[in-house]
Amino acid sequence: MSTTATPRRSVTSILRRWWRQLTSMRTALVLLLFLAIGAIPGSLLPQRNLSADKVSQYYADNPSLAPIVDRLWGFDVYSSPWFAAIYLLLFTSLVGCLVPRLRDHIRALRRQPPDAPSRMSLLPMHRELPSGLEAKKVADVLRRNRFRVAVREKPDDATTISAEKGFLRDSGNLLFHFSLLALLAAMAFGALYGWHGNRILVAGEDGEFCDSLQQYDEYGLGPNKDATDLPPFCLRLDHFTDDYLPSGQPTKYIASVRYGTDGAAPTTPYDLQVNHPLELSGASVFLLGHGYAPVITYQDRYGDKQTTVAPFLPDEGTQTSSGAAVFPDANINPKTHTADKDSEIAFQGMFIPAVPDQPPYTQSTSPLPKNPALMLTAYKGDTGLDSGQPHSVYSIDQKQVSSGALKVVDMKKKMLKLHQWSTLDDGTKVKFSGLREYATLEIRDDPGETFVLASAVLILLGLLPALLVRRRRVWVRLGDTGELGGLARTEYDGFGEEFDRLGEAIAATPTREPDKIGSD
Amino acid sequence: MGTNGLAELSNATFVAAIVLYAVAMFGYAIEYAFSRRASMAAESEVEHRELVTVGAGGDLPADDAPEPDDAPANNSGITPAQALAAGKVGLVAMIAAAVVHAATLALRAGAVGRWPWGNMFEFIVALCLVCVVVWTVVVARGLVARRLGLFTMLAVVLLLGCATRVYTQATPLVPALNSYWIAIHVLAAIIATGLFLTGFVTAVLHLIRRNYHRVTERGGTLRFPFTIAPRLPEESRLETLTWRLHVLAFPIWTFAVIAGAIWAREAWSRYWGWDPKEVWAFIAWVVYAAYLHSRATGAGGRRFAPWIAILGWGVILFNLFGVNLFVHSMHSYAGV
Ligand code: HEM
Numbered sequence: 001m002s003t004t005a006t007p008r009r010s011v012t013s014i015l016r017r018w019w020r021q022l023t024s025m026r027t028a029l030v031l032l033l034f035l036a037i038g039a040i041p042g043s044l045l046p047q048r049n050l051s052a053d054k055v056s057q058y059y060a061d062n063p064s065l066a067p068i069v070d071r072l073w074g075f076d077v078y079s080s081p082w083f084a085a086i087y088l089l090l091f092t093s094l095v096g097c098l099v100p101r102l103r104d105h106i107r108a109l110r111r112q113p114p115d116a117p118s119r120m121s122l123l124p125m126h127r128e129l130p131s132g133l134e135a136k137k138v139a140d141v142l143r144r145n146r147f148r149v150a151v152r153e154k155p156d157d158a159t160t161i162s163a164e165k166g167f168l169r170d171s172g173n174l175l176f177h178f179s180l181l182a183l184l185a186a187m188a189f190g191a192l193y194g195w196h197g198n199r200i201l202v203a204g205e206d207g208e209f210c211d212s213l214q215q216y217d218e219y220g221l222g223p224n225k226d227a228t229d230l231p232p233f234c235l236r237l238d239h240f241t242d243d244y245l246p247s248g249q250p251t252k253y254i255a256s257v258r259y260g261t262d263g264a265a266p267t268t269p270y271d272l273q274v275n276h277p278l279e280l281s282g283a284s285v286f287l288l289g290h291g292y293a294p295v296i297t298y299q300d301r302y303g304d305k306q307t308t309v310a311p312f313l314p315d316e317g318t319q320t321s322s323g324a325a326v327f328p329d330a331n332i333n334p335k336t337h338t339a340d341k342d343s344e345i346a347f348q349g350m351f352i353p354a355v356p357d358q359p360p361y362t363q364s365t366s367p368l369p370k371n372p373a374l375m376l377t378a379y380k381g382d383t384g385l386d387s388g389q390p391h392s393v394y395s396i397d398q399k400q401v402s403s404g405a406l407k408v409v410d411m412k413k414k415m416l417k418l419h420q421w422s423t424l425d426d427g428t429k430v431k432f433s434g435l436r437e438y439a440t441l442e443i444r445d446d447p448g449e450t451f452v453l454a455s456a457v458l459i460l461l462g463l464l465p466a467l468l469v470r471r472r473r474v475w476v477r478l479g480d481t482g483e484l485g486g487l488a489r490t491e492y493d494g495f496g497e498e499f500d501r502l503g504e505a506i507a508a509t510p511t512r513e514p515d516k517i518g519s520d
Numbered sequence: 521m522g523t524n525g526l527a528e529l530s531n532a533t534f535v536a537a538i539v540l541y542a543v544a545m546f547g548y549a550i551e552y553a554f555s556r557r558a559s560m561a562a563e564s565e566v567e568h569r570e571l572v573t574v575g576a577g578g579d580l581p582a583d584d585a586p587e588p589d590d591a592p593a594n595n596s597g598i599t600p601a602q603a604l605a606a607g608k609v610g611l612v613a614m615i616a617a618a619v620v621h622a623a624t625l626a627l628r629a630g631a632v633g634r635w636p637w638g639n640m641f642e643f644i645v646a647l648c649l650v651c652v653v654v655w656t657v658v659v660a661r662g663l664v665a666r667r668l669g670l671f672t673m674l675a676v677v678l679l680l681g682c683a684t685r686v687y688t689q690a691t692p693l694v695p696a697l698n699s700y701w702i703a704i705h706v707l708a709a710i711i712a713t714g715l716f717l718t719g720f721v722t723a724v725l726h727l728i729r730r731n732y733h734r735v736t737e738r739g740g741t742l743r744f745p746f747t748i749a750p751r752l753p754e755e756s757r758l759e760t761l762t763w764r765l766h767v768l769a770f771p772i773w774t775f776a777v778i779a780g781a782i783w784a785r786e787a788w789s790r791y792w793g794w795d796p797k798e799v800w801a802f803i804a805w806v807v808y809a810a811y812l813h814s815r816a817t818g819a820g821g822r823r824f825a826p827w828i829a830i831l832g833w834g835v836i837l838f839n840l841f842g843v844n845l846f847v848h849s850m851h852s853y854a855g856v
Contacts, residue, residue: 050793275695
């Protein structure tokens with residue numbers, strides 16, 4: 001034997017040992033438990049994929065802890081490498097465990113039930129049978145009870161009958177586990193080839209949008225999905241219907257939209273509701289929420305008017321919302337066509353759908369726009385919008401305020417009802433000139449969905465026999481005397497009763513009449 | 521009667537159900553403590569070990585031995601016959617309670633014109649009813665003695681008591697819940713949770729009985745809760761019952777989660793988004809899967825099995841109370 005073979009063999013034997021370890025049922029169970037434990041932090045820490053704002057909040061609240069949590073992927077638990085490591089190990093362990101079991105099961109299905117043990121009285125279940133039973137009749141009884149049966153003639157003139165039942169248990173078990181793998185694979189497929197985008201759709205023709213990534217406020221694109229092959233469709237919101245109980249609990253949300261597919265203009269009407277998505281080919285449109293977009297007009301010192309439709313973000317539950325309107329192109333001198341220095345304008349404040357007669361005015365009396373009002377603070381200076389830094393459209397850039405680049409300008413009237421003007425300290429004016437509804441939409445395509453559902457159904461179909469069917473074997477030996485023995489191969493409380501029932505049925509089969517045998 | 525009247529009547533029947541369950545618990549408690557059958561189960565156990573005389577096996581389910589109904593077996597003044605009567609009263613009270621309990625849900629459904637399980641309060645009320653019905657079936661099939669209803673009643677009364685802390689008025693559904701999936705997903709979750717609750721009760725009893733064996737074998741002194749153990753059924757009987765309840769509950773739970781995922785695709789656009797409620801439903805699924813595997817991994821796994829079942833119930837409770845009340849979840853229909 002050469003000297004180099006020894007270390008190589010020991011490496012393979014170590015690997016083989018690890019593989020056996022990894023693919024044992026106990027390891028799979030431990031990994032499954034790890035997966036469950038690993039999922040916990042994601043439910044307790046804010047997650048980026050659910051709410052990026054909450055993550056920022058966490059950073060603000062725990063400035064020293066947050067970076068450490070972040071480095072451990074604490075805000076992206078379900079896309080973290082360590083979470084992936086757990087489920088990939090589990091995946092491998094399952095494959096390694098299942099393939100040999102599938103092989104064994106197929107072999108068992110094709111094999112005859114094993115022969116009776118020589119000393120049947122040692123079996124957990126045993127009873128005597130009357131002598132002279134006919135093997136064929138006994139086998140028929142067992143077959144009628146849906147056992148797989150093998151009859152063997154013995155050299156000592158005895159006949160043994162082996163019967164086995166409950167293969168569906170293992171079939172179900174394997175189906176369950178393989179479907180679990182299929183489910184994981186289908187989820188991965190959907191993540192690779194799917195995409196989704198979120199979009200605020202303001203009512204009216206000018207709010208219309210057509211599907212392309214730039215049109216989304218936020219989006220996620222699977223690694224194997226190309227931005228250029230999003231399905232071409234267009235959407236427009238006509239109006240939004242909402243209804244509430246006196247308590248403020250919503251009872252109805254309907255977004256009346258129009259859509260057009262394959263690049264056509266949006267003309268086909270559809271009532272988009274929660275639980276009632278619009279299914280287009282290649283994408284589905286879901287209604288996630290709604291809100292109001294005040295129309296704000298600003299008249300600058302040159303008398304130029306500019307109007308913007310600014311979607312405001314509602315607080316959860318009520319429709320009292322907060323938002324901002326920015327006019328970066330305000331105060332451009334019409335003669336020189338250059339902007340006055342530091343005279344960009346921004347407003348930030350609240351929208352109240354039904355302002356009460358008495359303070360606090362921010363406490364809306366209804367989520368419906370019965371008496372809408374805007375409470376604004378005006379800012380002047382450099383809004384920071386040209387810096388190219390991405391920034392929330394629902395608030396002004398706080399950095400510009402704290403650095404002094406944006407300064408508060410006093411306003412005559414702080415609260416504007418619909419169509420009211422207010423004059424700023426510098427003589428310019430702002431108007432609450434209109435109100436639009438908007439719907440928050442999610443557009444999503446997950447090509448793995450159908451496979452995930454199919455796998456889930458198979459998981460359930462496998463689970464039932466895996467849990468409810470029991471494997472058991474019985475043997476009959478017919479010689480000078482008869483015996484019946486039984487063995488439950490899985491936990492089976494009712495086996496005693498079944499065994500007794502079988503015993504009675506077998507004992508009741510007609511016996512060979514000795515004289516008849518003699519006469520033949 | 522107006523819908524408001526129905527809602528009020530529903531509240532009245534809810535209170536009546538709790539009171540009746542408490543009465544049933546009291547009746548079962550008397551039977552548990554003083555009935556002849558219970559003490560025979562206990563004594564035969566002792567005999568079994570001390571004299572090794574078989575014949576009165578401790579696991580006689582129906583304990584069909586004749587009841588000598590004179591002379592109190594102890595100095596409490598309660599005769600075995602009276603204890604037996606108390607048990608019967610308990611049974612009647614329990615069944616009356618279940619009827620009233622079902623009426624609570626039916627009246628609520630009538631008051632709001634929808635399925636009566638749209639919030640956390642209603643969910644708990646419904647799952648407790650499932651637990652009681654399951655328990656009644658278990659007793660009717662002779663799998664355990666009636667007197668053990670004491671423990672189920674205790675669990676149900678405690679949980680219904682918790683439900684009063686999250687009481688929610690009968691109101692129509694928010695748009696997100698307005699779907700036929702509420703009948704499928706939530707009903708499945710209710711049935712599975714009710715079964716898990718029953719299984720949790722028997723798992724605890726199994727543990728008590730098992731540890732009692734261990735304590736007495738060591739010759740140690742018995743302390744609560746093991747002092748109640750001599751009147752419990754055989755360890756194997758409790759183990760099997762716990763197992764069967766979980767075997768039944770697990771596929772239903774699996775179905776409830778799958779149905780939830782299908783609904784989530786309709787309502788929230790994705791079938792699975794690692795929302796805290798989904799995460800904890802998954803954790804519960806894994807824990808119960810581990811329980812079901814525990815018996816297949818040999819004696820060691822079997823020793824842990826009841827603990828895993830108890831952990832599973834802990835996860836279910838956390839998902840119900842913890843996630844609904846303290847964690848921010850999209851799935852927050854608790855209504856409190
Ligand atoms: C994968 C998705 C889902 C999972 C894993 C899930 C899980 C659960 C669980 C474990 C419960 C039991 C009670 C509890 O712990 O609160 C439950 C109850 C409930 N589910 Fe879901 N669910 C899902 C999706 C949904 C969806 C999409 C809706 C409706 C839009 C919904 C509505 C409800 C309601 C109304 C209840 C009963 C009230 C309550 O206790 O909150 N579920 N769900």
